[in-house]
Structures are given as structure tokens and as C-alpha cells.
Amino acid sequence: MKALLVLSLISLAAPAAAQVKMLGNTPDVQDPLAPPPLPDPIAESAPLRLSLMQTSQAQEGDEKYQPEVGQAGKDVIWVPTPDSLVKAMLTVAEVKPTDYVVDLGSGDGKIAIAAARDFGARSLGVEYNPDMVALARRNAQRAGVSGKASFINGDIFETDFTDASVVTMYLLPSLNLKLRDTLLKMKPGTRILSHAFTMGEWEPERTISTDDATGYFWIVPAQVAGRWAFEVGNERFAAEIGQQFQKLSVARGGPLKDGHVKGSTIHLVRANGQELVGELRGNQIVGSGWVATRIRSAG
Ligand SMILES: C[S@@+](CC[C@H](N)C(=O)[O-])C[C@H]1O[C@@H](n2cnc3c(N)ncnc32)[C@H](O)[C@@H]1O
Known part of the structure; x- marks a missing residue:
């Protein structure tokens, strides 16, 4: 069962790979009408550095660490959520500038960065892999939101995220269930979003479908029993x-x-x-x- 779920994470890797490449900022397609590039003396000696520098988006450290889709993580591998689903999930949750969005297992930081850049929210990514935390911070700087989107190196099961108004995750069903009690004790009205995986018998308020992925949306209910x-x-x-x-x-x-x-x-x-x-x-x-x-x- 677990192998199947991991496979399902990996099956999303193909479109995600293109996004990872974009984060390196090397254009995939050359404009056939563009003039041939001028020779550059640095290109011969340091091609990787040049390709990053050409974008003027390079951050120190980019050349040292390139993540690979499907790479091992503490409790789950890294596969980024497609941009379209990131946008759709944050839109359904009606994220706004007063929100504090926490992404559990934040990978390259794309959800926390989108929440800050496109919705004006304050955000935090919690990620176990320190190299990914450093990458996410560089990506936030590139996106111009390092003041709003922060990242910490930590274990989601040992980090207090209960002051979040929106929680996002792309983990595994078993990990969602492990988090469920904590989520249900959060302030009523807290919005929860999960890419691909549900929360057992806690039915979502909405299912969010894009061309290539599915997400789920819950609202923490007040306890009235x-x-x-x-x-x-x-x-x-x-x-x-x-x-x-x-x-x-x-x-x-x-x-x-x-x-x-x-x-x-x-x-x-x-x-x-x-x-x-x-x-x-x-x-x-x-x-x-x-x-x-x-x-x-x-x-
Ligand atoms: C499937 S990826 C999702 C990345 C990002 N949330 C997204 O949707 O694009 C899961 C991430 O969780 C991280 N991770 C796995 N176990 C973790 C743990 N116990 N604490 C923090 N991060 C963890 C992995 O390193 C990986 O980057």
C-alpha cells in the first residue's frame, strides 16, 4: 500500500521536473528568431555558473545543490506540487494578507512562496532537509518575498504550527492521519489543504481538481458536542x-x-x-x- 502511495507521489514527478528546472532558471525553449548568443569568456570556464548568472536570478548556493524529484525525505520523498494546484488550493482557502500559511514539509518552498507572493500572506515552511531549506530561502529571495516567507529546518511532528490560519501539506495518508488530532485542536475556522491525500473519515469540504492533480480542503470545526x-x-x-x-x-x-x-x-x-x-x-x-x-x- 505504502509503495503504491510513494509511486503515486513519483508519478507526479514528470510535470514537476519541469518546474524544478525553471527554478534553475535555464530557459527550456530557445526563441528561433532570437540572434545567436554572443560568446562569453566565462562560459568556457564556468558553464553552470554562467547559466545561473544569465538569469540575474542566481543566488549563492544554487551551484552547490540541485534537488532531484523523488529524492528521499525523512517521512516522505520530495515531489513538488504543480503550480496550478498550488494556486487553486490557496484560492479555495481564500488566503489573504492577514493569513499565516504554514506548509508542512515545504520542499523547495513553492507553496509558502506563492502564499506570500500571490496572496500577500505571511508564511512559513517547515522542512527536515537543510539543503531544501536553504534552497527555499534562495527561492523566496528570488521571488522578492524573503521578508514574508520564512523557512525553518525542523520535523513537522516536533514543530508547533498551531498559530497558523492556513495549513498546507503534501505528505502521505498515514502522515495526514498522524497530524489529524493536532489539526482538529487548532482554532475553529483554520483552513487545511492537502495535495493528493485525504484525512480518513474527516471528509473534506471541497475537492480541488486541476488538470494534473487533486487537492482537498477542510475547515477546522468548533467542538459543540x-x-x-x-x-x-x-x-x-x-x-x-x-x-x-x-x-x-x-x-x-x-x-x-x-x-x-x-x-x-x-x-x-x-x-x-x-x-x-x-x-x-x-x-x-x-x-x-x-x-x-x-x-x-x-x-
Ligand atoms: C512531497 S514533498 C512536498 C513539498 C511541498 N510541500 C510541495 O507541495 O511542493 C514532501 C516534503 O516533506 C519533507 N519531509 C518529509 N518528512 C518530513 C518531516 N518529518 N518533517 C519535515 N519535512 C519532512 C520532504 O523532505 C519533502 O521536501
């Missing part, structure tokens, strides 16, 4: 609410029929069909014309 006292207009009733991730369950024949949670917004449907939409504020859910007060939490 327990017993609540409702005041809806002049009516008073109590209800027991169960919860599995974003889905709320209520006993049949009771005052509530259905419900779900999106961040700290609670949607409930009464047995009479009336919809109740409110915000969780401390121990109350406050809606327009109704309020529910927590009698006790579940478990």
Missing part, C-alpha cells in the same frame, strides 16, 4: 448534539433534525424545518433571534 438549552423566540427546549468532525448528529424524534459546523458557524435544522444559523461564542451559540447555552460538553 454536548447538551444545549435553546431559546428560540418564545420557545425553550433542550437538545443533545453529537458530533463527528463537521457533522452534527441529533436523536430522532427530538427538537432538532440535522446540523453541521463550518469553523465556528453552526447550522442546525429544527424538527419543524426552521433553520438556525449561529456563531459559537464561548459557551453560547448566538444566532439572529435565538441563542443556545451549553449545559454540558460531551465526554
